[in-house]
Amino acid sequence: MAATAFAASPLAGVKLATRSAVATRRTSRAAPVRAAADTATATASIGETFAxxxxxxxxxxxxxxxxxxxxxxxxxxxxxxxxxxGADVIELGVPYSDPLADGPTIQASATRALASGTTLQKVIDLVARVSPNTKAPIVLFTYYNPIYQRGFEKFVKEIADAGAKGLLVPDIPLEETPEISRICKQNGLDLVLLSTPTTPIERMEKIASASNGFIYLVSVTGVTGVRTGVESRVEELVKKLKTVTDKPVCVGFGISKEEQAQQVVQWGADGVIVGSALVKALGEAPSPEQGLENLEKLAKELRAGSNRAGAKAPGSAGGFFANLFGKK
Known part of the structure; x- marks a missing residue:
């Protein structure tokens, strides 16, 4: 495929394996998703959440x-x-052995997850267990090969039945999204697309039109990972996207600190996506218990940094950031 086909993803310029070049080891099959999702409370859709x-x-x-x-x-x-x-949307990654869009932190996380016996079926079962009691809509992040092994229509139906509200596949080019988007819509699932710093404005407009739920704006040319600061050109990228769409624009890649989240918010983003910093806090801790403590502390700090001053947030409690920014 031509490299330009991947301008909807962070993999622009990276040659991917063909759809037929999938891993020989097939994802383990288990019983159909349990009925947990049938009794789920009414988690808001991604669109309702942003509204x-x-x-x-x-x-x-x-x-x-x-x-x-x-x-x-x-x-x-x-x-x-x-x-x-206070997460508003949660992005849950399916571990994959060749995560081309991800940097060392998330690559290592995927390796640990696969070593612990995590499979696609187990992730779907997990979503089915947690979604009835989760307020934030869950967006499943996965590369295409695991989906290919399972069959796209089957996969989409299973994750929708489990309670997922969105799907993000970084190595699906824009040109292949119409049929995929149709299947997602049939199952009540939002297909989220990505725009990168190198995406031309004409293609950016097509991506924005095809993306549902929100648009994932990649803030850097490269892979995921913690960075010391957010590049100033992100402000221009947000503004460019907002000239071609009124859909929410969420910025990700490289955001790891409260002040970085605040900067992105000030530039007009509708959402702040944080991955590597949280993955590191959880997965690289000496124990799972310590990792969960680290995760909670960092998540609360980032939640504070992700809010606009003057936000109307019922139930906000004391403290500087709680009073200034609010809490979900």
Missing amino acids: ALKKRNQCAFVPFICAGDPNLDATEKALAILDEA
């Missing part, structure tokens, strides 16, 4: 963690912690 945030003049906090790191039990607890810490 409510807009009314409160709030910016979304979108944390990412990799399922199964350090183990699935810890992931289940981590999802509850993120939800209670």
Whole structure:
């Protein structure tokens, strides 16, 4: 495929394996997703979530963690912690052996998760368990090969039945999204697309039109990972995207600190996506218990930094950031 086909993803310029070049080891099959999702409470859709945030003049906090790191039990607890810490949307990664868009931190996280026995089926089962009690909509992040092994229509139906609200596949080019988007819409799932710093404005407009839920704006040319600061050109990128769409724009890649989140919010982003810093806090701790403590502390700091001053947040408690920014 031509490199330009991947301008909708952070993999522009990276040659991917063909769809047929999938891993020979197939994802383990288990019983169909349990009926947990049938009794789920009414988690808001991604669109409803952003509409409510807009009314409160709030910016979304979108944390990412990799399922199964350090183990699935810890992931289940981590999802509850993120939800209670004020996550507005939660991005849950399916571990994959060749995560081309990810830097060393998330690559290592995926390796640990696979070593702990995490499979796609186990991730789907996990979503089915947690979604009934999770306020924040869950967006599943996965590369295409695991989906290919399972069959796209089957995969989409299973994750939607489990309670996921969105899907993000970084190595699907824009040109292949119409049919995929149709299948997602049939199952009530938002297909989130990515725009990069090198995406031309004409293609950016097409990406924005095709993306549902929100648009993931990649802040750097490169892979995921903690960085010392957010590049100033992100402000221009946010403004460019907002000239072609009124859909929410969420900025990710490289945001790891409260002040970085605040900077992105000041530049007009509708959401702040944080992955590597949270993955590191959870997965590289001496124990799962310590990792969960680290995750909660960092998530609360980032939640504070992700809100706009003057936000209308019912239930805010004392403290500088609680009073200034509010809490979900």
